[in-house]
Amino acid sequence: MGADRGRRGGRPVRVGVYVGCGALLLAGCASMPDSGGLSGVESTPRQDAQVRVFAKSPSKDASPAEIVQGFLEALTSDDPQYETAREYLTSSASQAWDPYRSTTVLAEGPNAEAVHSGTSEGTAEILYRLSGSKVATVDTQHAYAPDSGSYSRTVHLTRQKTTKEWRIDGLPQGVVMGRTDFQRNYKSVNKYYFASNVSSETGGQLETVADPVYVRKQVDPMTQMVRALLKGPTRWLDRVVGSSFPTGTELKKGVKSLSPDDRNMVTVPLNQKADHVGQGQCSKMAAQLLFTFKDLTPTGVDEVELQKSDGSQLCVLTEDQADGIASHGTAHYPDYQYFIDGKQRLVRMPSSGSDKQPEPVPGALGDGDKKLRAAAVSRDESSAAGVSTDGTSLYVGSLVSGGSLGEAVLHSQGKTADDRLTTPSWDGQGDLWVADRDPKNPRLLLLQKGAGSPLVVETPSLDGRIKAVRVAADGVRIALIVEKDGKSSLQIGRIERGTKSGEPPTVSILELRSVAPQLEEVTAMSWAGDSRLVVIGREQGGVQQMRYVQVDGSTPVGTAPSALTGVKEIAASEDERLPLVAHSQEDGIVRLSSGEQWQKVVKDGTAPVYPG
Known part of the structure; x- marks a missing residue:
């Protein structure tokens, strides 16, 4: 439980907080006054990374409203064990309360409203309702999940017979706070395991x-x-x-x-x-x-x-x-960025962002004999897959000079270009993924090492038709743009593989979850880090925007990419140091390096990709 500093229950609340400096900032605190009263704050200030905020203990003869609000404020402080927050509770309530059970994030700080007061067994009591609109929940494993709907919980207070002070003796487990306080108090960090x-x-x-x-x-x-x-x-x-x-x-x-x-x-x-x-x-x-x-x-x-x-x-x-x-x-540092040029060939340019002009890739996919509308390059940059201009055929070839191109490894029977093959994607094991959007036979397909008979990937929880596919380098997570009823959403699924003796391997995408639920029209996306994607989309009634999202559905701290009009496609690398590359309807292929503005590369070009 907790609260955004500011409005509570229809009126402004002023609760003092102590601001302390860590050892590294002692010199900077020399001018801090050591006497005088605590000043109230009306809204959550932006805190320096080394500054810690401590809440105020309950004052003598505090009213029930002050106890509730002080407790909520104490939960947004940097008190490691919530010791100050426990001062607002009775002894039995403190023992029963587990603040680490969960964290509920609301759009704004919870409103606290008195809904009942009276006397029970000779003891004065009062009941408060906490309410708000849910944004997300963080569980006992520290995992974030988007949430929605109304939040409503109650807090019960009694007047202590010995001290005559009001204290909370009944409350929900976990903590609740507004989004602003959550962003100030918490940070997203990746822990790492092995596939x-x-x-x-x-x-x-x-x-x-x-x-x-x-x-x-x-x-x-x-x-x-x-x-x-x-x-x-x-x-x-x-x-x-x-x-x-x-x-x-x-x-x-x-x-x-x-x-x-x-x-x-x-x-x-x-x-x-x-x-x-x-x-x-x-x-x-x-x-x-x-x-x-x-x-x-x-x-x-x-x-x-x-x-x-x-x-x-x-x-x-x-x-x-x-x-x-x-x-x-970050060890996957590609040598090149790639796109389809005006002659419908696969071309490349150095990933370092130099001014060198794009050049056709070595091999058959760069010589122009096969006209392409999209391509994907293997993560070791030794092979590439290209989709024909009409979307019916998928070709795979090596990126070496003089390399030939055999027959198509896959065909789609869709009647229109939009009902055929998507842009393919390579995982870190050298397997190639692509979706066939044929309404009569929609499938997600996997070609092991980019060759052989395609495996049909099982997608039991898929609700809609796949528009785009991007596999993470780790080979265990996949990002999909899924269309249904005129809307398109970004979803992340878990890749599970199975083998039985004498039987073909099986591959499934399980537990798909939406990670940008506020966007009702997602048009393009790309992995842009170990747990981050860059997404192009629109909110309901809004204009196109570009933003980063985490695979858990949260919004990473930091600045979103600068605006770019008419974005059709976007490419990023898991190595976050490399520039974004996009296809703009107005400017062609453009590139954005950190701390700079979008720069034009070539006017005639589409379908930018990094290896993957």
């Missing part, structure tokens, strides 16, 4: 999978993330990823906080469950931590030491060594 339903890369590397969760920004986020990582993946991912940590592994009893030392190394003491792991397994455990720390801090952590329960060393791993164990999103 379990795909084969290893040829070099023996594992494939990392990002599992985004929300933790409190100012309450030792590094330790929160390690505890969350050790507990295992969130429910949506746990069927397709695995952890190297033995079941039951936790931080050693008594460990309160983790932080880098002066060499930027983090020491992680573990309990006895990890005492007997071998060096290979320990290195994988340390790699998971290093990838997670890389996403948690701007500079990452250089080194991790894991310790046994007796304090002796289990293993040490550096950041460079971790990159040799597993393939991480």
Whole structure:
């Protein structure tokens, strides 16, 4: 439970908060007054990353309304154990209340309205109703999920017989707060596991999978993330990823906080469950931590030491060594960006953003004999797949000079161009995905290594027709634009693979979930990070917009891409340092690097893609 600072129950509420500075900012706090009253705040201020906010304890003779509002405010502070919030509760209510059960996010702070007052068994009592409009819920695993509908819960207060003070003796589990306070209090961080339903890369590397969760920004986020990582993946991912940590592994009893030392190394003491792991397994455990720390801090952590329960060393791993164990999103640095030029050939230009002009790719897909309307390039940039201009045929060829192009590997029988093949997509294992939009036989198809008979992918929860397909590099998540009843939505599904002796492999997309529910018309999308996508779409009655969304449906912190009119297609890389590339109806192929404005590349060009 919690609240946006500002309007409550139809009137402004002023609740004081303490603002404290961490050790790193002590010098900057020298001019802070050490006496005088606390000043109230009307709205949530933007806080510096090192500034912590502490709520005010209940004042003597506080009214029931002040107790409720003070309690809600206390829940939006940076109090690690919610100790100040518990001061507003009776002893029995404090023992029964679990603030970590869930976090409910509302569009605005909850309204608190008195709905009943009276006397029960000689004790004065009053009942308040908290209400609002739900936006999202964060569960016990720290997993975010969009939510909607009305929120309504009650808080019961009684006047204590001994002190004559009002206290809360009945309240819902978890916490609730407005979106503004949630954004100030929480941050999204990826923890990392290894894909379990795909084969290893040829070099023996594992494939990392990002599992985004929300933790409190100012309450030792590094330790929160390690505890969350050790507990295992969130429910949506746990069927397709695995952890190297033995079941039951936790931080050693008594460990309160983790932080880098002066060499930027983090020491992680573990309990006895990890005492007997071998060096290979320990290195994988340390790699998971290093990838997670890389996403948690701007500079990452250089080194991790894991310790046994007796304090002796289990293993040490550096950041460079971790990159040799597993393939991480930012390690997929492509050499080129690609698009279809005015001659309907596949062309490329350096991904570094140089001024070099686009050139046809080596091989048959770049020589112009086969006219193309869309293409996809394998992640190792050795092969490409192209869709014919009418959308009926899919070709696969190598990107080497003189390479020939055989017969089409797939055909669609759709009657119109819009009812045929979508732009294809390659996963990190070298498999090729494409959707056939033929209304008489709509299918999602997989060609293993881009060849052979296509596998029909099972999509039991799909409600609509697939318009676009993009597979994540990890091979366990897929993004789809799905059309139904004149609307199109962005959905993320989990890829599950199965094999039985003597039978063809099976591939299924399960638990599809909408990740941009506010958009009723999604026209283009692309993966733009380990757990982020860039999306082009419109809200109801609105204009086209470009935004980033997380795979859990939340909106990442940061600036959205600058506006661009008439966007038809968009391409991004999992390596977030690389520029966005788009096809604009007005300007052709354009490119956006960080901190710059959109720049024209060529007027005649369509279908931009990065490898993948």
